[in-house]
Amino acid sequence: MWTRIFWIDAADRAARTFAQALLATITIGDAVYSVDWHAGLGIAVTATIASVLTSIATSKVGASGTPAVVIPAVDATPAATADTHTPAHREVKEWPTS
Structure with missing residues (x-):
């Protein structure tokens, strides 16, 4: 709560809430x-x-030094799908130009 980034995040959230x-x-x-x-x-x-007030009250709940209640995921890899034969990426096909 005593960091500059905390107050920048809290002000961003407050401005969005106001709007x-x-x-x-x-x-x-x-x-x-x-x-x-x-x-x-x-x-x-x-x-x-x-x-x-919510940002202040939850300052020690989520990620340290932020007003976030949710702790960001450490591993951002996508979860495994049920179909193991599906490739991890999708092939992009271009439209014919003529």
Whole structure:
């Protein structure tokens, strides 16, 4: 929680939360001038505060030094498929040019 990267990640999450909450208050079919911006901004700020507090509360749960709750996988290799005869990559075929 005391690292620069933690606060950059937390600010990124909070900014996304703010934008999503504000967007959620704008309903489909309403004109921009008829939206209750005071209430929408209040909801977005409240959600942003909740996001920052959640990042702080979960700072010791996930990966060290980040607000993430999920620990990133150490091995990023794809899981084995049921069909062992399938190659690990797919061949890309080009469209005929003529």
